[in-house]
Amino acid sequence: MHRARIGALTAALALLLAALAVPRGAAPTSPASGVVASPVAAAVPSALVPVEFGAPSAACRSGLVALTFDDGPSASVTLGLVRTLKRLDVPATFFMVGSRVRSAPATARAVQRAGFSVANHTWSHQQLTALGDRAVRRELARTRREFTAQKLVATSLMRPPYGATNRRIRRDVRALGLYPVLWSIDSLDWTGGSPRRIAHRVIAGLRRHGTNVVLQHDGITNSPSSAKAVPLIVARARQLGYCFAALGPKGGVAPPRPVVRATALPGTEDGPAPVRIRLQLDRPTTRSVRVRLQTVSGSARAGTDFTPANRTVIFPRGVRTAWITVPVVDDDLVEGAEDLRVVLDRPYGVTLTRREVLATIFSDDG
Numbered sequence: 213m214h215r216a217r218i219g220a221l222t223a224a225l226a227l228l229l230a231a232l233a234v235p236r237g238a239a240p241t242s243p244a245s246g247v248v249a250s251p252v253a254a255a256v257p258s259a260l261v262p263v264e265f266g267a268p269s270a271a272c273r274s275g276l277v278a279l280t281f282d283d284g285p286s287a288s289v290t291l292g293l294v295r296t297l298k299r300l301d302v303p304a305t306f307f308m309v310g311s312r313v314r315s316a317p318a319t320a321r322a323v324q325r326a327g328f329s330v331a332n333h334t335w336s337h338q339q340l341t342a343l344g345d346r347a348v349r350r351e352l353a354r355t356r357r358e359f360t361a362q363k364l365v366a367t368s369l370m371r372p373p374y375g376a377t378n379r380r381i382r383r384d385v386r387a388l389g390l391y392p393v394l395w396s397i398d399s400l401d402w403t404g405g406s407p408r409r410i411a412h413r414v415i416a417g418l419r420r421h422g423t424n425v426v427l428q429h430d431g432i433t434n435s436p437s438s439a440k441a442v443p444l445i446v447a448r449a450r451q452l453g454y455c456f457a458a459l460g461p462k463g464g465v466a467p468p469r470p471v472v473r474a475t476a477l478p479g480t481e482d483g484p485a486p487v488r489i490r491l492q493l494d495r496p497t498t499r500s501v502r503v504r505l506q507t508v509s510g511s512a513r514a515g516t517d518f519t520p521a522n523r524t525v526i527f528p529r530g531v532r533t534a535w536i537t538v539p540v541v542d543d544d545l546v547e548g549a550e551d552l553r554v555v556l557d558r559p560y561g562v563t564l565t566r567r568e569v570l571a572t573i574f575s576d577d578g
């Protein structure tokens with residue numbers, strides 16, 4: 213069965229359950245006194261308030277692609293490439309050669325400042341399998357010291373030059389706390405060729421739901437062409453349903469982690485009309501993500517003024533918008549506007565930049 217279909221079924225089931233649990237216009241379950249302790253989520257039984265999801269998008273349906281650039285930093289190519297990646301909103305890892313970091317430290321720092329990952333590609337780009345253990349460790353450790361000296365916070369990833377590795381090299385690498393990362397698609401930019409040709413090679417190498425790690429270079433003769441291939445690669449891969457992701461701490465391709473933002477549309481006591489909360493993910497991802505949402509009394513009291521909500525909102529894969537309805541109770545007592553807090557916590561697969569928004573309930577009474 214397709215994952216998307218399961219997602220749609222989950223959404224439909226959630227709606228069905230919600231509809232069963234809270235008939236529209238349900239009577240409040242709160243005591244008539246209106247005196248409720250705060251925080252009230254515990255004091256007043258919260259209803260399984262309805263959630264409606266936006267339509268799933270096709271973005272990311274084919275899987276993930278991680279871009280990597282080796283042999284830099286290069287004063288002539290790297291900064292332009294970073295600007296291109298930034299404009300396209302694509303993450304990338306730069307496997308830097310230690311001696312080149314020493315020659316162009318400002319460029320290396322600019323890569324990091326722009327939010328890209330910096331990783332170890334040895335000090336002098338030698339074939340590690342031809343070196344003894346001590347020399348291998350020296351190549352890596354010296355680069356690491358250079359990162360520190362230049363105030364670079366590198367990831368724990370390394371890439372062996374030429375992809376030359378074996379059990380012994382892997383052991384040496386791991387002994388330094390580093391993880392070796394190879395690639396699944398060699399752009400062959402180092403053999404020459406136009407941007408179009410390089411892009412075509414990368415696109416032809418993509419595997420649906422495979423681990424797509426692309427090798428390009430920002431520190432070789434043909435790097436200007438390779439950098440120009442990036443917008444072509446990104447546009448075509450996105451068209452094909454891939455999305456771009458960063459390498460994780462151990463070298464796997466990590467699913468994008470969207471930022472979730474909440475906005476609240478005010479409700480009214482007259483009618484009454486519910487408060488509507490919109491949860492929005494800033495980008496698509498390849499997995500189902502979730503966050504818990506709770507309503508907490510402000511001047512509007514749970515049970516008396518609104519039916520409290522306390523539920524985990526599970527976004528099906530591909531879905532970026534969820535609407536949560538908080539029923540408003542007309543108690544005929546309130547004057548003017550009151551508010552309640554919408555609190556988000558327990559994120560899974562998403563980042564919370566703001567944990568709380570205020571929602572308003574208007575009233576014309578009095």
Ligand SMILES: [Zn+2]
Nearest residue numbers: 282283373374
């Ligand atoms: Zn290299």
